[in-house]
Amino acid sequence: MTKLLIKGEKIKLEDIGARSAFNVGVACRVGTESPDISCFGIDAEGKLSDDRYFIFYNQKSSPEKALIAMGRNGEYDEVFSLDLGRLPKSVVRLVFTATLDSGATFAQAANGRLDILSQEGTTASYAFSGKDFSQEKAVIIGEIYLKTVWRFSAVGQGFNGGLSALLSHFGGKEVGAAPSPPPAAEEQKVKLSKVRLDKQGATHKVSLSKAGGQQIFHINLQWDQPPPGQKQGGFLGKLLGGGGGGADLDLGCMWRDRHGNQGVIQPLGENFGSKDSPPYIFLDKDDRSGAAADGENMHIFRPDEMDTVVVFALIYEGTANFSTVNARLTISDGKGGEILVPLNTPDPRRTFCAVALITNDGTSIRFRKEELYFPGHKDCDQHYGFGFRWTAGRK
Amino acid sequence: MSVTLVKGQKISLAKEGGGALTKVVMGLGWDAVQPKKGFLGSLFGRGQTTIDLDASCALFDQNKQPVDFVWFRQLQSRDGSIVHTGDNLTGEGEGDDEQIIVDLSRVPPDVIYLVFTVNSFRGQTFNEVENAFCRLEDCSTGKELARYTLSGGGDYTAMIMAKLYRHQGEWKMHALGEPTNGQVVEQLLPAMQAGL
CATH class of the missing domain: 2.60.60.30 (sav2460 like domains)
Structure with a gap:
């Protein structure tokens, strides 16, 4: 039976039968557009300390294959295959996000859904829509995180500024005592701004x-x-x-x-x-x-x-x-x-x-x-x- | 006596002198193409990214619909009859790099086809892979029953290697050798179904 989650709700994964290896399917429509779906593997300080754990359209797997973006499948815009047991100890939080790079915002989002899929089928589902957001171009949909046991939290939090803003949110906090640079300059520093097309067809x-x-x-x-x-x-x-x-x-x-x-x-x-x-x-x-x-x-x-x-x-x-x-x-x-x-x-x-x-x-x-x-x-x-x-x- | 199969060849897995095989191992192996030696090779060689081939097995019913997958994410079929011995990330060393053990006597009766595939997880094509093979071994005797070697490379990232299938109450093996593209086993589904 599928457990339906509301915004802010938290559950233990073991309670819904999702053990180490399971899938996360994400679907969302904004107008006719499909947002880019990404996953950030975050450390205990809330940072993306290793950018090999940023899974997005240009990096579809973490090195040990614990996180894999498997692409569009059926009704899902992206399906992630996870194996929590394979993750390094340093990665304790997986943040699932949707971002737009066009003029649209998530206020126009429809049929948003994050499903936790185990072998037995959908075990938990969190639905979201445009009324949860305003003019944001990025959304944290949900998080899988380790707190004695692995849990899922239905977050549904909007973010201004798209994928680069999210990246600086997870990576740009190390500035410390120095005054924060203006947002534009900060965007220039994020790793997202340099993309390397190594393979033919990339x-x-x-x-x-x-x-x-x-x-x-x-x-x-x-x-x-x-x-x-x-x-x-x-x-x-x-x-x-x-x-x-x-x-x-x-x-x-x-x-x-x-x-x-x-x-x-x-x-x-x-x-x-x-x-x-x-x-x-x-x-x-x-x-x-x-x-x-x-x-x-x-x-x-x-x-x-x-x-x-x-x-x-x-x-x-x-x-x-x-x-x-x-x-x-x-x-x-x-x-x-x-x-x-x-x-x-x-x-x-x-x-x-x-x-x-x-x-x-x-x-x-x-x-x-x-x-x-x-x-x-x-x-x-x-x-x-x-x-x-x-x-x-x-x- | 091992049979070296050519693409398209089919063999019966009935034992000589009657009786049926119970447990077989499908072993898959490969090597990365050695980078060119010497000055030029080291200067202009490719990056050091290893080639990670994954062996998988898909189970199909008589309507050619997938019933289950055995791959690095799910090392055992839900019924327990098929077990993958684990994910090899580099293809280093001699012999089988990944093995899938099939207890033919325990494969559920509604499963008619077992399709074995290899895919290049990090996207390098088979042009960069050498000595790729699959071989079927009788578990009880350790004897190799059949071997199918991939000849030549190619500009693709996955291969439908072979299928085992039930035919008139006995299991047969069919060397397929069909190239396709995909990163994980599910993406090879259309190519697998085409070979059933």
Whole structure:
């Protein structure tokens, strides 16, 4: 029989038959949106002392697999698989949260529910809705915590400021005697603002600000010069593009805007784009050596105008392939967040790499790590289906 | 005498000279691809994240609906007939890395299919896995009955390895070798059902 919990109610897990291993299912609708559901593994001081116990869309498991975000399942937006017996002793509280990164607030929440699911089915259920909240963009739904035995508390507490505010709530209390920094600065420090897309297909989502033009994405490509022993010298080196200078990488993109126009931006052919007219994408300059600290830079001035952008990097000269240059792309999302996309699986046969796919669904921008290597522009174009006409060129 | 199975091959598990097997072990093993040695390898090798493959077993009824799962979170089927010996996080060492022990005589009669899967928990693809195999051993004699070795890597994170199924009153094994993607056993359900 399912025990129905009300806000503020606390129960012992053993009383509802949830032993060490069980699931927690969370569902919530805000308009047509599903909030992001996360779980914080907190220590006795109420802090996230180990960020490997922050389980969210970019980190789906704790190291020993005690906490796993298993994804959408049936009516649940997220199902967490827990094994409390596997948790380290330092983690004594698991806080389940929902956050919004759009303009909506939890006042509009409907059908909110956190269910504790054991093998026998739902054993306890806490329902919440918009009337429990006002203009908050984050909610602590409930907590599983250790107080002699493991217990669950139906919290239902709203938080302003979204996921980063929650993170600083759990991590930013160590300031001590020093005056609290202004909230904006605090947001910059949270770990959430740096996201690393290590694996192919990994994604990160950023909501589109309603102001449109205020939000500028900065895309930066950096690389190292190949170590001396790795330079392609002699006959082979010349064949493979080892000129006299250092390795030269080009940054560019294939773009389609929301009106269906499309094009290519790259140093080759001096297609630098434009800041203040379509496509509102501009390639700043061409770093011919990689020596300039700021590498190659491209800005998307009107993310709201774009539909699809495939960011690519290619080796123009100075090295045979990506394996010797440690190339990495950084995207600043215009809101203080940074997305790092390292090229960590280089294909030694290819000199053209589609690094990231940026898409706009109208309310948010999704960044996906591609790291797909192609023989050249044309093959990349074919893969993404733009359908450009290609001719050879040299800058 | 052990049979080396190829993809799609089926064998009967009836004992030579009659009688039925009672208890079998499905052993699964793998190794991480060794990073390239030497200067280049160390400079440009991947991070040190270990490969964690998980062996699981799903129980299905005659309507091909899942009845239960045995995996690292639930090391025993609810009826007690199938036991997982524990989660190996690295795949280090020789031999089986994870074992699932099946007491065929105690598997509930409504369970018709047992499907064995391997998934890469941290998301590395099988391109980074070497020597993946599953093998079936007779518990009472310690004899290996069948072995199925995965050949080649591939750009996927999970594999439906094999199924044991009831056919006209006896258990048979079918080497499936179907690649799919998923982090935990439940996510492999559609691919498993396709192989029934």
